Amino acid sequence: MDKVIFCVAILAIMGAIFGAILAFAAKVFAVEKDPREEAISECLPGANCGGCGFPGCAGYAAAVVAGTAPVNACAAGGEAVAAQIGEIMGVAAGETVKQIAAVRCTGCGADHTKYNYQGVNDCLAASRLPGGGPLGCDFGCLGMGTCEKVCPFDAIHVSNGVAVVDEEKCKACSKCVDACPRHLIALEPYKTKKHVAIPCSSKAKGPVVTKVCSNGCIGCSLCAKACPKEAIVIENFLAKIDYDKCIGCGICAQKCPRHLITVDGVVPEIKPAAPKAAPAAAAPKAAPAAEAPKAEPAPVAAEAPKAEPAAASAEEAPKAE
Structure with a gap:
């Protein structure tokens, strides 16, 4: 029993000594x-x-x-x-400038999967399979929630097989951007006057895109030609927006044949062009006013017949015999 007490006492003394040494060292070597x-x-x-x-x-x-x-x-x-x-x-x-994470994919629309995947529910694991994963499109969202798992703000969730960002919760921390194995997520300005987005990442040619995706960009350049500010360019068969030039007019969305481009997260309704009004018939020219009949010149007054010379004066008259 005495040995136990002795050992405890020794440990207590050693603890006090080392504690004092550490306290002294902390003061001497403290970094301001x-x-x-x-x-x-x-x-x-x-x-x-x-x-x-x-x-x-x-x-x-x-x-x-x-x-x-x-x-x-x-x-x-x-x-x-x-x-x-x-x-x-x-x-x-x-x-x-406030930024948010934007998922550049809206899903393939129809079932374009190559095979039924039953492996680890992780986008990175699926992307390493032969053919780049089960999705027919090599650039589409795999929808297995890797981005959702890394987000510290609960701002991104998989809905209908595609990652969707909650714009109010997103803090642009880039966690999801770094986690996506297909690099579909990027930071974009939250607003222009209206926020225009092209949610697609496919760099395949148009005929290839139409076979594996119902929504993808086919690089037709109609949006680029329609943009009044030249804010859209086509690179690697994909339309991209220059947000320094974009004014949010939405004309590009009206021209997109695949209804891909969104304005404030919504594909605007395309209104049919109003029929052109027929040109108004020319009004008939007014008939010229009837000319007033010209006044006939006043008849010249007939000259009075000159008086016959008066009878010869009496002097000229023959004298009476």
Whole structure:
């Protein structure tokens, strides 16, 4: 019993000695931290999503103080957090454009699968199978929810075999962008005047697309030709939008033969063109007004017959005998 007490006492004494040494070392070798780091960390949402490009919120706060990160890089915090960090750092936060993750696929429409997949419910695993997975389209969403599993904000879910983003919840952290094995998800500006999107990633030629997908872009370029701002280009048989030029007019959506292009998430209804009105018949010319009959010239008054010369004067008359 005495040995047990002795051992416990020794351990207690050793613990106290080592604790004192560690406390002393912590004070001697302490690294002074800029108080702004802690202030910035308190402003951040604490999601540790990595959307800023740094390892967690603490890493981002340290980078801001060190001057290696902008004050408005927190995707989850948005403009409000950027303004707070800018105030702490004494700089203007600047204008930020809200972004969201956009899934560039709406599904193949009909059943275009090559075979029935019964393996691991994971997009990466399915994409490594022969032929790139069970889906007929090599560029379509496999719909197995890998993006859904990695999203820290519960902002993306698989619906009817296709990943769909909840725009209100999405914080543009890029987790789903990095997780998608087919690179179908990309960050896009949340709004132009209206948000126009081309939800397709197929780089196959038009005839190939029509065989494996009912909705995909066939690269017909009708949208590009119709765009009044030249905001759409065709690259690798796929239409792409330049959001710096797009004004959200939706003319491209009206021209798309596959009804693929959306405006604010909806394919606009195509209204039939109004028939052209027939040109109005020319009004008959008014008949010229009847000319008033010209006044006949007044008849010239007949000259009065000249008076016959008066009878010879008496002097001329023959004298009476």
